[in-house]
Amino acid sequence: MTRTSLNHFHCSMARTADIIGDKWSLLILRDVFLGSKTFSQFQKNLGVARNILSDRLDKLVRNEILERRRTRPGVERYSYHFTDRGSELVPVLIAMMQWGDRWIFGEGKEPLELNDQKTGRPIQLIKVLSADGKPLANDEMSASPGSGADSSILTSFHGKRSKVSD
Amino acid sequence: MTRTSLNHFHCSMARTADIIGDKWSLLILRDVFLGSKTFSQFQKNLGVARNILSDRLDKLVRNEILERRRTRPGVERYSYHFTDRGSELVPVLIAMMQWGDRWIFGEGKEPLELNDQKTGRPIQLIKVLSADGKPLANDEMSASPGSGADSSILTSFHGKRSKVSD
DNA sequence: TGATTTGGTTTTTTAACGCAACTAAAATAC
DNA sequence: GTATTTTAGTTGCGTTAAAAAACCAAATCA
Numbered sequence: 170m171t172r173t174s175l176n177h178f179h180c181s182m183a184r185t186a187d188i189i190g191d192k193w194s195l196l197i198l199r200d201v202f203l204g205s206k207t208f209s210q211f212q213k214n215l216g217v218a219r220n221i222l223s224d225r226l227d228k229l230v231r232n233e234i235l236e237r238r239r240t241r242p243g244v245e246r247y248s249y250h251f252t253d254r255g256s257e258l259v260p261v262l263i264a265m266m267q268w269g270d271r272w273i274f275g276e277g278k279e280p281l282e283l284n285d286q287k288t289g290r291p292i293q294l295i296k297v298l299s300a301d302g303k304p305l306a307n308d309e310m311s312a313s314p315g316s317g318a319d320s321s322i323l324t325s326f327h328g329k330r331s332k333v334s335d
Numbered sequence: 336m337t338r339t340s341l342n343h344f345h346c347s348m349a350r351t352a353d354i355i356g357d358k359w360s361l362l363i364l365r366d367v368f369l370g371s372k373t374f375s376q377f378q379k380n381l382g383v384a385r386n387i388l389s390d391r392l393d394k395l396v397r398n399e400i401l402e403r404r405r406t407r408p409g410v411e412r413y414s415y416h417f418t419d420r421g422s423e424l425v426p427v428l429i430a431m432m433q434w435g436d437r438w439i440f441g442e443g444k445e446p447l448e449l450n451d452q453k454t455g456r457p458i459q460l461i462k463v464l465s466a467d468g469k470p471l472a473n474d475e476m477s478a479s480p481g482s483g484a485d486s487s488i489l490t491s492f493h494g495k496r497s498k499v500s501d
Numbered sequence: 502t503g504a505t506t507t508g509g510t511t512t513t514t515t516a517a518c519g520c521a522a523c524t525a526a527a528a529t530a531c
Numbered sequence: 532g533t534a535t536t537t538t539a540g541t542t543g544c545g546t547t548a549a550a551a552a553a554c555c556a557a558a559t560c561a
Contacts, residue, residue: 173549179446182431192349192357212539219540245525262348265347265352268426275483280347280481297458299454299458310449316444337546
C-alpha cells in the first residue's frame, strides 16, 4: 500500500502540494533559485541523503518543474534548471522566505535579502492584492466556485483518493 | 534514527518548510482559510487519518500558527483559528493555489476563485514586485546576505543538523 | 434509550526516510 | 602512468513516521 496521493483532489492547493509539498523538494527549488545546478551542489548545500535527492530531482523533472540538461555530450554530467512551469513557483518560495524572515528570524535578522538587481533595492513584501491594486486582508476575500468547479467544491474538496506508486 | 530536522538551517525557507512543509499541514491551513474550524470538519474535508490530523493540529498550535479555542466551557469542544503569525501564511497558500490553477487545471478551469469581497472581482495574481511596484522576473533579482546573515550564507546554507523528536 | 457526533488515542501494518557502501566513468594530482 | 578525487548516481538495510482501522468516553440528537 502506497501513501495517500492528493492527485484526485479537485483543488489546486492539494495538487500543488502533492508535487512540491515536502521539505526537500522545497529546499531543492530554493537552491535552484539561488543558483545551484548540479547534484553535488544540492547535496553539499542541503546535506540531504543522496537517494532522497535522486528521488526528488526525478520527481521534479517528471513533473516538469525542473529540466535536466546534459552539460557535456556523451558524458554523465548534468545540470538542473527551472522550466517555465517551475520558475513560476518562485513567488511561493519567496512568500515562504519572507514569512520566515519575519516570524522566525525577526525584523533586521533576515539571513538573506532579495534585491532588485537594477536598483539594488530590496523587493517588496509579497501581498494579496485586489483587482485595483489594494492589499487585501484575509477576511476581505471570499471564495466561489471557479469556472472549472464541480458541484461540491466549497462544502468539501475531498475527492477520490488513490494509491499510486508515483 | 529520527527524521532530519531543518531547525538549524540559517535559512528562512528551510525553517518555514520545517513547520508547514508537508502536505497535510498545508491542506489544513487551506481548509482553515476557507472557513473550516473543527477537527471533524478537517477530517471530513481532507480525508486525513485522524491520528495524523491530531498530530498536525498539535504541531501547528505548538508553532503558534493556529490557536485552539474551547467553544463551550467544561466540554471538549474546540475550534481552530489562525493566529496573526498564521494568517500571514495566506499569501503562501494563495500563491500555491494560483500556480495549480494555472499549471495543473489550466486557464478557465480553476476549481475555486478568490474574490475581493467588496467588489466581487477576482484578486490579482501574486507577483514579486520591485520597490517601485514593477513585477520582477527571476533573473532580475539578486540575493545578498541580510542583516542577520552569518558568513557562509551564499556558498552554503547547510547548517548543523539535528535529530529531534519534534 | 439508543444512535450519532465530537475529539481524540491505540494498535498494527507498510511505505518512506536516512545512512553507508558500492559503481563507473571522467577529471585532476602526483 | 598510476592514484586519488569528483560526479552522478544505485543498492541494501534498519528505523521511523504515515495510513488504516479499531477503540474510547463524554455529550447531544432522535
